[in-house]
Amino acid sequence: MTDVVILGLGYVGLPLAREAVHAGASVCGYDVNEAVVANLNAGRSHVDDLTDAEVAEMRAGGFTATTDETEIASAATAVICVPTPLSEDGGPDLTAVEAATRAVARNLRPGMLVILESTTYPGTTDEIVRPLLEASGLRAGVDFHLAFSPERIDPGNSQFGPRNTPKVVGGHTPACADLAVSFYGRFVDTVVRTKGTREAEMAKLLENTYRHVNIALVNEMARFCHQLGIDLWDVIRAASSKPFGFQAFYPGPGVGGHCIPIDPNYLSHNVRAKLGYPFRFVELAQEINATMPDYVVRRAQDILNDAGLAANGSSILMLGVTYKPDIADQRESPAVPLARLLDGLGAKLSYHDPYVDRWDCLGGTVPRVEDLHTAVAEADLVILVQGHRAYDVDQLAGQAKRFFDTRGVTTVDTAHRL
Template sequence: MSADLVVLGLGYVGLPLARQAMRSGLSVLGFDVDAAVANALNAGRSHVDDLSDDDVADMIRSGFRATTDEAEISVAATAVICVPTPLSAEGGPDLTAVRAAAHTIARNLRPGMLVVLESTTYPGTTDEVVRPILERSGLVAGDGFFLAFSPERIDPGNERFGTHNTPKVVGGDTPESTRRAAAFYGRFIDTVVRAKGTREAETAKLLENTYRHINIALVNEMARFCHELDIDLWDVIHAAATKPFGFQAFYPGPGVGGHCIPIDPNYLSHNVRAKLGYPFRFVELAQEINATMPAYVASRAQNILNNAGLAMKGAFILLLGVTYKPNIADQRESPATPLARRLTALGAQVTYHDPHVNRWTASGADIPRSTDLEGAVVAADLVILVQNHREYDADRLAALAKRFFDTRGVTTAATTHRL
């Protein structure tokens, strides 16, 4: 038995990649160290937002199989690493899972295999970390096997751009590795962009997210002084966005979430400090601004209550939407979590409503969930729209609420408090 592809790490990145490859006719094997994940997938159960149980069941019927048996990796022509790289205590990526995946492949590497790292990391990881581990097999990169980096660009919940039509950047450690990686991805992705090498491909991903991180921080800081100056920043952005060139609209919010924006730019900043000895000041300032937004929202909430003659202590506050982006269940790095912690620390009684989240914790304690949306809105002393899911009619909810704080700029009533 042989396979065109084995995907190591069957999460938000690996599973959609496996599905798209299969839809284009490739034979795909999934590998994960978590037996519960593998067993659930083999039973047709999905654990990521962009794939339903029916999608996984279709994959299984088409020949996909998840395994925890690393020996099966040797049957694949291409191995793609899609494992997590969380932020380490030092501020860089924790490469524990990447190293483990590389060792797993090295034990099962065969001549001619293409190995691609997709996990987000700092420039130089593919060549300095992954390559030496793989070469312990006795095979040499660029000759005995081929090595490349291709940054993941998964945007959970995006209904316009998915794996097949989001351009794929690839950079190999040799020109032949780049060619082979481009040919592989070209079998199931519409557009493949060849970078000069692995470091350029690694840095491209960090530049994408750093660009967003810094521009979000810009409008978040503007939100603070525009509020003090009685300027409607949302109207300002709308007006500025009418310029057909030289401007891209970014919007303020209660903080940034997900794996990419609050984490990836730190990899670049950490790498610059570690290797060059000086700070990447734009990134560090952006991180400072964005990280303080939940506390700023809590402070604004306290002022809203104070102006109504109410104390924060004992006030009933309802948070609407606790995921990091709308219309999905993903809570990774959601700003709702530090916001709830801050409100609770100030003495508020916090509850939440989210159509995608049945259980939510902050500071290790469960936050009570409201199932009656309109009833909870009417009863709360203050409602804070943290995430605007499509299920919410924000203007209607604002009309029902005693006080409504819109952190997403979607309401129209003059009586609504907006970020």
């Protein structure tokens, strides 16, 4: 008998598997990607937060990866950690969740605990997952246990990981919640119990909607503060001195990653579909954040125009193309729409990123510069899109003809800041 099978071995499932292995649990990882499974079994990692050595350590602790779904039947607990991207209509694409749930249903045994971790809209566990599982003939809360526990992985965060980030858990029944709390309690320091699965589902959406709306607020402030001649970065620094009632958010060239650009849309879509009216805060925030690449391009054009240059034919170097600093993750990175807009204006684009050796964008590969300092000095405009710690931004700004800092990390007067 295996303690747990984790379905989906990406940025969520693999760190979860590592914590379970460290707690002494026997863990099997299931994934439909044969290359991922083969690499993990060979001790090779494909996510930023785990090194090859850590995967090898997991293997030594008994972790195995498989594409054989029949292995699910041997587990006491099955945790679904598959992606939920946006569908064409703006709601969550539950294709992977449904496929994983059907795989569990085909191997469901009496007494098994099934937990969904994939982010989705309130009601998914009860309205989508439960009926698929109960097609096996077993009943949730009677013959097997069912719960929802939203993933809270923050890739690249060295301070908070799966163990010390509190785990929210909502059960289909109180007994289901008891079992899920006990399961996570083996390797998570704090488990927070909700009234049910819908409350747990909504908690994750509230977290990211809160961030989404506040990022949109400072993004809009960045636009009018620039026009008013106000240094918004200095404003945020000053406001942050208040020890209560304020949390700092920062503007940028757009929002990226697996949560902020996507999760609030699940909620907005669900409100429209079920209640028939818009979630106006979310939709306005989405509009503001989605247009930040356009704003950055307009600012870039202004900087070039002031020097008597047009974007068409100018050499523009983009620094940092990942969605957050100091990791290789490019999911939903604002660098992509920014590059498309600049390319559409006829700019000669190149990029540098210490974590990305090849950047496939614009229907092909954008040239990567190898000699960073020479490229910075020669470009007509350098745009800092992501502020990796590896960059000495003030030095680079001093070397550049024109330097546009979209992250507010430069301190020299020669840099243009968002």
